Amino acid sequence: MTETLHIVGGGMAGSEAAWQAAKQGVNVVIHEMRPKVGTFAHQTGNLAEMVCSNSFRSDDSEQNAVGLLHWEMRAADGLIMQTADKHRLPAGGALAVDRDPFAESVTAALTALPNVSVSGEEITELPTEGHWIIATGPLTSSALGAAIQAETGAERLAFFDAIAPIVYAESIDMDVAWMQSRYDKGETEAEQKAYLNCPMTKDQYEAFIDALLAAEKTEFHEGETAGYFDGCLPIEVMAERGRETLRHGPMKPVGLTNAHKPEEKAYAVVQLRRDNALGTLYNIVGFQTKMKYGAQTAVFKMIPGLQDASFARLGGIHRNTFINSPTLLDDRMRLKSRPNIRFAGQVTGVEGYVESAAMGLLAGRMAAAEILGRDLPPPPAETAMGALITHITGGAEAKTFQPMNVNFGLFPPLESVRGGRRGRKDRYKGYTDRAKELFAGWLSDQPAQG
Structure with missing residues (x-):
């Protein structure tokens, strides 16, 4: 029997991680303390509840890094992007969503899967056995936050949303x-x-x-x-x-x-x-x-x-709390001191709904691959997801590490065109063309989703 993947937190990252792992055939338990234990910002017990803006920002996949991240998540059969597209609202060039139907649809999609269950208890300690993803986001409970702090030995890092x-x-x-x-x-x-x-x-x-x-x-x-x-x-x-x-x-x-x-x-x-x-x-x-x-x-x-x-x-x-990922996580998003635990979402030091969900997507796929006896490397650093995971797992300066949105400054530079400098529009198009080709190749090397 396949081992179970436990995911702590049912926000954007936890929901996406659960979807990706379940689609690989892995049994998943989502541990979400809401609504039994509330937070400052949440109003419901729905998975993937939006607590701040209702926008996923620019949807332009040719000239914008977050739009490129949208493209990659759609290419990877991402639940968050599928659901956002279903409930999108007019917002110019941005992707804004109707927040309540969005969260209700994510919840319905996950609970409809036969190998996904939701448990309502609060996790207060870091587990020593089994396969786990911590995706508790910016509002990690004080008890679990203390356990993370005790394990990492690092001074708690925090900012305010x-x-x-x-x-x-x-x-x-x-x-x-x-x-x-x-x-x-x-x-x-x-x-x-x-x-x-x-x-x-x-x-x-x-x-x-x-x-x-x-x-x-x-x-x-x-x-x-x-x-x-x-x-x-x-x-x-x-x-x-x-x-x-x-x-x-x-x-x-x-x-x-x-x-x-x-x-x-x-x-x-x-x-x-x-x-x-x-x-x-x-x-x-x-x-x-x-x-x-x-x-x-x-x-x-x-x-x-x-x-x-x-x-x-x-x-x-x-x-909003986050860990110093460059010092604490390996390139498979595992806690170096406890490799049975992965971290995903905003708690890793990415900022934004889409970035959080993208890190959940990677953590879910990597955890599922490990459970199924495979190793899944991260996407190339030239892709949006690859640029983010590279940044948080070693690319950033640990001493000054702060939450980061996806942006082209995280991508390896492009070669110049005929020895000259690219204009910004051509440069951004060059980043996205390169990323799409490499991301498609990374996906093609993986077994098909179930």
Whole structure:
């Protein structure tokens, strides 16, 4: 009888790992403590619940590294991407999903497999026997976190994720706001009008920045320090870096024309993105926050078009823990001190839904191969998945290791074209063409999925 693979955590990484291993014929048990033991951010007991943004970011597989990662996961029969495609929402060139049906579909797909079961108990210790994947993500329980810390002997590494607020669409003033994707990007009218835009004059922007800086913020507990990941900075932290930072970040006005006053150029623009298929909820793009609830309501209602906004969810902040993977994991994602345990997802130091699921995909396939008596090497470093696993298992500088999104800076450089330098567009296309060929070859060397 085939040995069982145990997966701790039913988020993006754990769900994808379970799917990949089960498709190889391995028996899988997913240990998910929710809803019996809750977390700060989760609302349900569904697998693959989205707790922050509902976007998987760019879906462009020729010019964007995360779009390439989407392509690789689809090529590898990834459950997360299959389900995201099924529940996608208009979002310009991005892949946004209807979060509740998405999680429900992932849960249904996994529980329908005869060799997958879900156990609701909390795992508090690192197992000494059997095949295990730890994919507990940013909200690893305190007990398991302590066990990981005790085993690795490393000082706990942590940063704080901030969650953006969600607004009821009916409370947005559409006499002020308008629908448009930046530069009208998208092949359909729905894609070209995927974002809701709220314009600001210079005076309104300056007043907003003043209020943001003065607002009451969540304080950290004694002994805690905030080492924010740059891709998920609270909006107040961005503002503290300079009064113009937001205007060149999430509030940049470029590529947008006010449908109500086309002759007026906005000084800054706040964008909102649809958060569900019905179009009744919109999240404020890039507005992760650590402001206290009362302050959030007052400050965000200063945004033109949101003066009467009603919030389905206010922003928040939570701890995100990750291990120093370059020192702790081998290139098969195994804990060097306990090779029966693999790590996957955000706890390894990748950042983002897609990156987490991709590391789950690799961990699931590698664990299944080992159980079935095979060895599966990681994908080539020139691929998106290969670049990520290479980075976290030795490519990154251990002393300064921080969570990382996939990006072309992680890829081995391309050879120059005829001795000259490539333009950025040609260079990115070169990265993706090379990656797709190599990833397809890596997949073809593996046994077919069941």
